[in-house]
Amino acid sequence: MAKPTDTRTRILAVARELFVRQGVRETSLREIADSLGITKPALYYHFASREDLVRNIVEPLMEGMERFVAQREPPDGAESEPHDPRELLGDFFDLAWEQREVLLMVVRELPALAPLELAERMFTWRRRLIRLLLGPDPTVAARIGASVALGGMSDCVVEYADLPLEDVKGPAVEAAAAALGLPRP
Known part of the structure; x- marks a missing residue:
């Protein structure tokens, strides 16, 4: 099982890639979660909101x-x-x-x-x-x-x-x- 910091780092990397390629507004949190093979609630465990993810x-x-x-x-x-x-x-x-x-x-x-x-x-x-x-x-x-x-x-x-x-x-x-x-x- 991955450590929370590993998952957090992976979320940041995938979100950054998608935000750069598609734009922040055009990328859904569902898409980020799906790209990582995790659930949307798991994403929210690490980041409270889209704004929190972008800020990080x-x-x-x-x-x-x-x-x-x-x-x-x-x-x-x-x-x-x-x-x-x-x-x-x-x-x-x-x-x-x-x-x-x-x-x-x-x-x-x-x-x-x-x-x-x-x-x-x-x-x-x-x-x-x-x-x-x-x-x-x-x-x-x-x-x-x-x-x-x-x-x-x-x-x-x-x-x-x-x-x-x-x-x-x-x-x-x-x-x-x-x-x-x-x-x-």
Whole structure:
């Protein structure tokens, strides 16, 4: 007999796959249960609702993004050491790539995921990431360039998710660096 955590992990994997392929609204809990060979009540044993299941799929992405920024920010009141922008962009790309299926689901299903308040959380960590890239007092033009850079890299992760990482990362990071006005290496 499988451990509850094994069943829970399998439910999350199958639900993520179906949500990415078919959409959150188009995938029923019955379909998820049937794909796993379990009953719908067994699914409810592990997840109280569809929203709970979706939240458990999306939350690792959000927590990972928030942790990524927090680990690079200086402690309260401390001066920030400048980050190498290309390294920071490359690390951000790697994180987004690792979570590309969930990111694709979020982009496609943002209206259905509104109760999770993802958009505000994403904009908050993105503003913090922009401060890491540009410092505390960037111009409006620099902030716009950074928004284009980070948004463009996220779009590349979603748009080219079926290509090999090595074909996407370099051009995406260099395009982001160009949007930031960084000189070519």
